[in-house]
Amino acid sequence: MSALFFQYLMAGLTYGMIYAVVGMGFNIIYNATGVINFAQGEFVMLGGMIAVTLVAYLPLPLAIVLAVLATMVVGALVELLFIRWLTSPSVLRMIIITVGVSILIREAALLIWGQNVRALPYFTGTEITSLSIGGARVSPQVVWTLAACSALVALTTAFFRWSSAGKQMRACASNRVAASLCGLPTRNLITASFVLSAGMGALAGCVVSPITYTQYNIGTGLAIKGFTVAILGGLGSSLAAVTAGLVLGVFEAFAVSVLPSAYKDAVSIALLLAILFLRPTGLFAARVAYRP
Amino acid sequence: MTINRYGQVAIFLACAAGLQLAAAAAGKGFLLTQLTMSAYYTLVVVGMSLLMGYAGQISLGHAGFFAVGGYTSAVLTTLDLAPHRGSPLVAGAERLGLLLVRPDLYGGDLLVVRPVVACALAIALALVLAVLVGIPVLKLKGHYLAMATLGVGTIVYSVALGTQWLGAADGIAAVPPFPLPFGASVSGRPDGRIVNYYVAVGLLGAAMLLALNLVQARVGRALRAIHGAEDAAGAMGVDTARLKLGTFVLSAALAAVAGVFLTHFNGGIGPAEASVMRSVKYMAIVAVGGIGSLWGSLGMSVALTFLSLRGYFGVYDDVVFGAILVGIMLFAPQGLLALEPRRALAALRARLRRAGGQAG
Numbered sequence: 001m002s003a004l005f006f007q008y009l010m011a012g013l014t015y016g017m018i019y020a021v022v023g024m025g026f027n028i029i030y031n032a033t034g035v036i037n038f039a040q041g042e043f044v045m046l047g048g049m050i051a052v053t054l055v056a057y058l059p060l061p062l063a064i065v066l067a068v069l070a071t072m073v074v075g076a077l078v079e080l081l082f083i084r085w086l087t088s089p090s091v092l093r094m095i096i097i098t099v100g101v102s103i104l105i106r107e108a109a110l111l112i113w114g115q116n117v118r119a120l121p122y123f124t125g126t127e128i129t130s131l132s133i134g135g136a137r138v139s140p141q142v143v144w145t146l147a148a149c150s151a152l153v154a155l156t157t158a159f160f161r162w163s164s165a166g167k168q169m170r171a172c173a174s175n176r177v178a179a180s181l182c183g184l185p186t187r188n189l190i191t192a193s194f195v196l197s198a199g200m201g202a203l204a205g206c207v208v209s210p211i212t213y214t215q216y217n218i219g220t221g222l223a224i225k226g227f228t229v230a231i232l233g234g235l236g237s238s239l240a241a242v243t244a245g246l247v248l249g250v251f252e253a254f255a256v257s258v259l260p261s262a263y264k265d266a267v268s269i270a271l272l273l274a275i276l277f278l279r280p281t282g283l284f285a286a287r288v289a290y291r292p
Numbered sequence: 293m294t295i296n297r298y299g300q301v302a303i304f305l306a307c308a309a310g311l312q313l314a315a316a317a318a319g320k321g322f323l324l325t326q327l328t329m330s331a332y333y334t335l336v337v338v339g340m341s342l343l344m345g346y347a348g349q350i351s352l353g354h355a356g357f358f359a360v361g362g363y364t365s366a367v368l369t370t371l372d373l374a375p376h377r378g379s380p381l382v383a384g385a386e387r388l389g390l391l392l393v394r395p396d397l398y399g400g401d402l403l404v405v406r407p408v409v410a411c412a413l414a415i416a417l418a419l420v421l422a423v424l425v426g427i428p429v430l431k432l433k434g435h436y437l438a439m440a441t442l443g444v445g446t447i448v449y450s451v452a453l454g455t456q457w458l459g460a461a462d463g464i465a466a467v468p469p470f471p472l473p474f475g476a477s478v479s480g481r482p483d484g485r486i487v488n489y490y491v492a493v494g495l496l497g498a499a500m501l502l503a504l505n506l507v508q509a510r511v512g513r514a515l516r517a518i519h520g521a522e523d524a525a526g527a528m529g530v531d532t533a534r535l536k537l538g539t540f541v542l543s544a545a546l547a548a549v550a551g552v553f554l555t556h557f558n559g560g561i562g563p564a565e566a567s568v569m570r571s572v573k574y575m576a577i578v579a580v581g582g583i584g585s586l587w588g589s590l591g592m593s594v595a596l597t598f599l600s601l602r603g604y605f606g607v608y609d610d611v612v613f614g615a616i617l618v619g620i621m622l623f624a625p626q627g628l629l630a631l632e633p634r635r636a637l638a639a640l641r642a643r644l645r646r647a648g649g650q651a652g
Contacts, residue, residue: 036435082618089625092350095438096579097621099352099572103614111607220568224446227439262454269443276440277428 006136008253014142014211016249017149018044021204022226023233023241024156025197030230031173032193035094039078039102040201040226041219042109046071047202048214049109052118060121068202074105075198079191102219109216120209127210141210148207152200153242160238169193221265228272297504300587301497308493312486323602324489325480328557330597331492333574335550337593338499338586339543340574345584346507347539348519350438352571353425353445354547357418359452359566361548362555364414366464367457368405372396377403394468407470411552418548419541426540431533442568449566463562470556478556488557495553496590499546503586506542515539519584569610573600576613579620582627592628 022040029037051067058066082097089097122129123144130137160166171179172189180186205214212218229248233240248268255267295303315323336358343349373391376382382403385391390409396402405413425444452458459465469479476487506512517525518532526532555561564570577596581589596616599605605612620628 036439038438082622086622091435092344092348092583093621093625095350095435096575096617099438099575100614100617100621103569103572103610104618107608107611107614220446224439224443231436231439260454262450266447266450266454269447272443273428273440276436277431 003136006133007138008257009250010133010136010138010142012250012253013246014145014208014249015252016246017146018204018208018212018222018245019225019229019248020242020245021149021152021200022222023229023245024153024238025201026226026230027233027238027241028156028169028193028197028200032169032190033083035083035091035098036227037194037197038095038098038223039105039219040197041222041224042102042105043071043075043198043201044205044222045109045214045216045219046074046105046198047205048120048209049113049118049205049216050202051206052120052209052214053113055120060123064120064203064206067206068199071202071205072195072199075194075196076191078198079194083194084187084191102223106216106219113216115216117213117215118209119213120206122210123207139211141207145207145211149204152203153238156196156200157238165192224265224272225268228268228275231272232275297501297508300504301501304500304587304590305493305497308490308497312489316486321485324485326598326601327594328485328489328492329554329601330594331489331496332550332554332557333597334496334590334593335499336543336547336574337577337581337589338496338503339546341578341581341583341586341589342503342506342515343539343543344575344578345582345586345589346512346515346519347536348515348522349536349540350575351441351540351543352438352568352575353441353443353448354543354574355566355568355570356445356448357422357544357547358551358554358570359448359561359563360418360421361414361551362561362565363452363458363464363551364417365407365410365552366467366555366561368410368413369407369468370402370404370464370466371457372402372404374401374403396466404468407468407556411470414552415545415548418544418551422541422544423537426537426544442571445566445568445571449563449568452563452566459562461563463560463564465560467555467559467561470553478553480557480559492553492557495549499549500586500590507586511535511538516584569613572617573613576617576620580616580628583625585627588627 022044025040025043026036029035029040047067050070051063054063054066057063078101082101083094086093122139122141124140127139130139131143132138160170168179168184169189169192171182172184172186176186179189225248229241229245232244232248233242248271251271252264252268256264259267311327312324315321315327336354340351340354343351373382377386382391385405386403390406391403392406393401393403425441452463453461469477469481471477472491476491477484478488478491480488507515514525514530514535517528517530518535522532551561551565577593578589580596581592596613600609600612
């Protein structure tokens with residue numbers, strides 16, 4: 001019984017970590033621009049897809065690095081082509097544009113890679129290798145995912161807290177006009193936030209690919225989950241988003257243990273709706289990054 | 293000269309009749325099938341246009357309401373209730389004349405709900421759902437509302453896809469015709485093609501008249517005020533929450549009506565009707581037709597949906613709608629028809645003349 005419990009817990013934490021990373025990606029762009037980027041899930045998909053293609057020619061670590069870099073370029077292009085040159089666009093307009101961009105990326109992926117479900121090879125061992133942790137059998141890839149995403153979260157937090165570029169981005173987020181008056185290149189910082197967000201999504205997409213597989217259309221579901229997590233944590237706050245991501249992942253894993261798995265998405269979306277209705281400022285929000 | 297709304301609807305009906313006569317004269321009557329389907333999808337677009345263009349609210353879940361209407365009607369008119377004759381609910385409904393017995397494909401008898409009753413129940417269910425979803429959702433703004441409606445749409449889709457008695461991935465087939473007065477019926481039979489075309493066009497015309505009446509009355513001015521500045525509208529005494537909810541529910545009802553009729557017309561419904569991409573297409577059409585322009589949305593909807601249904605976009609169907617969304621929002625956020633080619637040309641000519649003057 002407790003082994004089974006642990007099994008669900010590990011599965012939940014794995015998914016939860018991915019949701020947390022996508023949620024943090026939302027937050028980075030939201031903080032910089034006040035825009036919810038509906039194409040966020042597509043970055044995760046692109047990272048996985050590009051890595052799967054490259055791994056046929058290159059060693060795995062190199063393929064992942066190149067996939068992350070390529071997705072960062074896509075993130076930069078999205079900002080440069082679609083966001084940068086609009087002067088004070090309305091929220092309605094920005095939503096529609098990012099929704100459109102997400103469709104274009106998804107359809108491009110469909111044309112390039114087809115409908116096939118793909119996966120990266122396991123980083124260590126194979127799909128039947130398992131480690132015994134606390135009596136439960138856990139795939140080493142789960143450990144990889146948890147470690148990589150934790151490292152990603154820690155590095156991003158450190159980057160924002162201590163590095164000069166991170167401080168500049170935070171300044172830009174808290175008051176763009178003041179930041180540009182101080183001589184900060186706010187436009188470039190916004191591009192940087194898209195690049196960073198795309199890179200995070202892509203890396204998450206790579207490490208989780210062996211377990212969850214990658215397909216051209218996984219983006220929308222991930223975007224909704226990531227948004228749920230960002231909202232649950234209070235939009236704009238990163239560590240809260242991580243906590244929220246883990247909570248959502250575990251909640252979903254246990255929900256699937258009692259409900260048909262076709263309803264898995266419905267469960268987490270119902271949770272999103274409940275939160276939006278009851279506490280749109282988030283569960284843990286002390287400082288609310290609220291923009292009307 | 294401006295033409296009042298009755299004149300506008302009359303012109304629309306005349307154009308539709310002209311289209312039918314032209315198709316008949318050219319011997320291409322089969323095109324009416326896709327035109328009829330376009331008209332039903334356009335019903336959803338009219339509701340979306342009210343919601344987006346006049347109430348300024350965004351919905352990524354209207355395919356969900358369409359599917360709720362279509363699926364409810366499909367289930368009620370195909371599910372055989374004969375094994376449940378013993379239950380008081382079924383027995384009571386039968387005594388009230390809400391049920392009827394009809395032969396199935398294999399010659400057996402089915403006890404099902406009357407299509408008219410099923411239609412009423414389908415619309416009622418969509419209304420209830422819209423009110424339940426709408427009250428909390430419409431308190432949210434901007435991207436919260438977009439995500440919440442996207443979530444509702446996704447739930448409807450995954451329930452339709454994951455539920456056995458809704459046909460899962462196959463959907464529901466063998467939905468019977470919807471009987472109309474004078475022996476006509478909403479169905480896909482080739483001999484009823486022209487009648488069905490006029491039924492769809494008539495329904496669209498009626499919805500358009502309703503929408504035009506609404507936006508040109510006090511309600512319409514209040515809605516435009518909400519779109520412009522919600523807080524200011526509230527301060528002026530406009531009951532913003534009630535009006536937004538009313539528009540949301542009305543647009544959901546139109547989507548459900550479209551779902552019911554198109555399901556009877558097609559003889560079935562599948563989960564693709566509930567997909568998020570479908571909702572996005574409705575939004576794209578409203579965007580290209582002009583946010584706040586009912587006739588623009590209607591025209592674009594009939595044209596684009598028809599081209600899409602005829603397969604002109606091929607495998608690039610979703611790409612076309614995605615590109616339309618991005619392109620329109622980047623370059624002409626007021627819609628394609630709001631672009632003023634004459635003014636743009638004049639500006640261009642003035643610039644050229646200035647350049648020429650400098651050169652000379």
